[in-house]
């Protein structure tokens with residue numbers, strides 16, 4: 001039987017990547033780095049999972065000016081990006097994707113356990129849940145497995161293994177919600193089936209390995225005739 005739902009964060013709970021990108025570009029300016037990631041550049045770099053890993057890849061492969069200076073302060077650069085990101089999220093600049101809040105609240109009322117399995121950090125997850133679901137948002141989830149608590153980020157199964165372990169369920173008793181093929185691979189490697197909800201930066205990926213693909217988790221259509229019919233009865 002299904003006992004738990006495990007959600008990815010960036011792209012799945014909310015379209016957060018443009019906020020990460022804005023926070024990054026503002027942080028590059030703060031650090032005096034003459035870099036700006038536009039959307040095509042960010043789309044290409046999103047193939048590397050994890051913000052810090054992505055920055056390192058950019059410096060080592062794109063060889064931008066001042067790369068060595070940035071490499072020396074990579075941890076500080078990424079932490080500064082996350083402070084900016086959390087501040088932007090706290091200002092209410094990010095909303096949950098359609099249907100996500102309903103699914104979370106219905107799952108809780110059906111006594112399903114809820115987990116998070118993400119590449120981003122615990123603090124980013126808490127900022128997003130509090131800003132979108134209210135102060136009690138983080139407490140709606142029974143387990144948060146974040147990228148900063150595991151050895152290997154997605155597509156490795158580690159965050160899903162950790163989430164499953166903390167939820168106390170078997171992989172076959174949980175369903176993952178993901179927006180990337182890297183997330184699908186991570187979930188599959190941990191023994192979970194996935195529902196895919198492709199997002200702004202991932203809708204060109206191949207989701208044929210997902211158990212189901214939905215463009216969003218929004219409310220089912222309620223054709224006007226049903227409403228009219230109920231009223232006319």
Ligand code: XBP
Nearest residue numbers: 009010049050051052118119120121
């Ligand atoms: C998506 C990611 C993250 C975010 C940025 O993670 O790869 O790196 O882009 O967050 P997921 P950080 O879809 O698993 O939530 O800079 O904190 O890594």
